Amino acid sequence: MALPMTVFAVEGLVNNPFEYGATVSGAAFCNRAEESGYLLRIVDNSLRTFVYSERMMGKTSLVLRVLESLDREKYVAAYIDLWASDDEASFITATAKGISLAMSSDVSRVLELAKKFFARLAPTISLDDEGRPKLGFEYNPTAEQARKGLEEVLAVPQRIAKETGKKVVIVFDEMQRILEYGDDHVERLLRSIIQMQKNVAYIFLGSQKHLLQEMFLNRKRPLYSAANHFPVGPIDVAHWLPFIRAKFETTGKKIDDPVIRRICELTQGHPFYTQYLCHTVWERLAPGKKVTPGDVASGLQVLLDREAKAYSTLWETLTVNQRRFLRGLAFEERELSPYSIGFVTKYGLGSPSATQRISGSLLKRDVIDRDGRFFIISDRVFRLWIRKRKD
Numbered sequence: 001m002a003l004p005m006t007v008f009a010v011e012g013l014v015n016n017p018f019e020y021g022a023t024v025s026g027a028a029f030c031n032r033a034e035e036s037g038y039l040l041r042i043v044d045n046s047l048r049t050f051v052y053s054e055r056m057m058g059k060t061s062l063v064l065r066v067l068e069s070l071d072r073e074k075y076v077a078a079y080i081d082l083w084a085s086d087d088e089a090s091f092i093t094a095t096a097k098g099i100s101l102a103m104s105s106d107v108s109r110v111l112e113l114a115k116k117f118f119a120r121l122a123p124t125i126s127l128d129d130e131g132r133p134k135l136g137f138e139y140n141p142t143a144e145q146a147r148k149g150l151e152e153v154l155a156v157p158q159r160i161a162k163e164t165g166k167k168v169v170i171v172f173d174e175m176q177r178i179l180e181y182g183d184d185h186v187e188r189l190l191r192s193i194i195q196m197q198k199n200v201a202y203i204f205l206g207s208q209k210h211l212l213q214e215m216f217l218n219r220k221r222p223l224y225s226a227a228n229h230f231p232v233g234p235i236d237v238a239h240w241l242p243f244i245r246a247k248f249e250t251t252g253k254k255i256d257d258p259v260i261r262r263i264c265e266l267t268q269g270h271p272f273y274t275q276y277l278c279h280t281v282w283e284r285l286a287p288g289k290k291v292t293p294g295d296v297a298s299g300l301q302v303l304l305d306r307e308a309k310a311y312s313t314l315w316e317t318l319t320v321n322q323r324r325f326l327r328g329l330a331f332e333e334r335e336l337s338p339y340s341i342g343f344v345t346k347y348g349l350g351s352p353s354a355t356q357r358i359s360g361s362l363l364k365r366d367v368i369d370r371d372g373r374f375f376i377i378s379d380r381v382f383r384l385w386i387r388k389r390k391d
């Protein structure tokens with residue numbers, strides 16, 4: 001809820017308007033109009049899509065915002081977080097929970113619906129540590145029972161669509177978890193079931209690294225061709241400009257466009273790092289003041305100092321060639337392919353095949369990620385730390 005303007009005028013009571021760490025919604029959410037439009041088309045046409053990105057690029061925030069915008073009279077939207085799931089049984093209960101919660105906001109009604117659709121899973125309502133009602137399942141199946149349970153649970157979205165006459169959308173977040181279930185049974189069943197369902201859309205969210213490397217590049221994986229692929233990238237500076245400017249202005253501070261551009265250049269428009277740097281710059285700026293380029297530099301220095309020890313430790317573990325390669329990525333942006341002779345020569349890497357080995361090992365360690373045909377240093381503050389180093 002927005003605070004009345006008079007409160008903003010009282011020093012000390014103004015909250016930092018830049019949020020990072022958790023999903024963002026409402027006024028803390030910037031743009032994504034094009035991506036939202038795409039997802040709404042998926043929902044409306046009951047299609048299937050994989051949404052993937054580098055870490056913390058804003059997938060979950062984006063999809064939750066799209067789900068929130070849907071008219072409850074016409075849609076049933078279930079969000080299922082698979083992060084904590086590690087096998088078929090936990091996939092089943094996470095799915096049943098997400099679907100039950102999507103159908104009503106009333107606790108007793110949720111239990112009633114859970115009992116109707118997921119009777120075999122023995123749904124219960126208990127109180128959490130803070131006394132809020134929580135839906136759970138007393139379900140400890142054998143492998144054989146889990147198979148049966150899985151089929152039943154995955155058939156429910158279609159039943160709901162039929163019974164309610166509404167369109168259903170099912171979102172599975174942290175989809176890469178299913179790669180760790182031991183076998184590909186969930187994936188195979190998902191594939192065969194979702195292809196038959198009508199009026200049900202499926203949106204799978206996952207880390208770029210895992211989905212790209214293990215699901216998409218391996219055409220034998222069951223879900224490979226069952227859905228469209230939709231990469232989510234950084235937010236364009238054109239959208240950050242009004243967003244960041246307004247955040248400063250409505251909290252009694254100022255910032256000019258060239259300074260915002262500078263921030264976005266440093267963070268490469270990555271949503272998490274942009275919010276993180278803006279948060280720090282805002283926090284250090286006195287009320288009523290305007291951000292100078294020096295304020296951005298000193299804000300960045302705070303972030304660099306915070307991680308200095310971790311970055312030095314990481315750097316120490318890298319080989320000379322890995323360091324050279326990273327320096328190349330940190331300075332070259334996307335102009336020069338890391339596999340080109342130009343790059344290899346400029347950064348003393350020996351040969352393009354050596355570059356392939358180096359990028360493979362850095363990908364494995366999550367230091368870099370793929371960026372189309374290029375690579376990118378995942379931690380944008382680490383990238384800036386490398387740029388400042390002399391050796």
Ligand SMILES: Nc1ncnc2c1ncn2[C@@H]1O[C@H](COP(=O)(O)OP(=O)(O)OP(=O)(O)O)[C@@H](O)[C@H]1O
Binds near residue numbers: 028031
């Ligand atoms: N549209 C947006 N506008 C402003 N900030 C955003 C937006 N999307 C994401 N962010 C910033 O990025 C952070 C990460 O967002 P989110 O958790 O949605 O990303 P994610 O891709 O789901 O991350 P993960 O890889 O951890 O699943 C948020 O805490 C917020 O600071």
Ligand SMILES: [Mg+2]
Binds near residue numbers: 059060061173
């Ligand atoms: Mg997420």
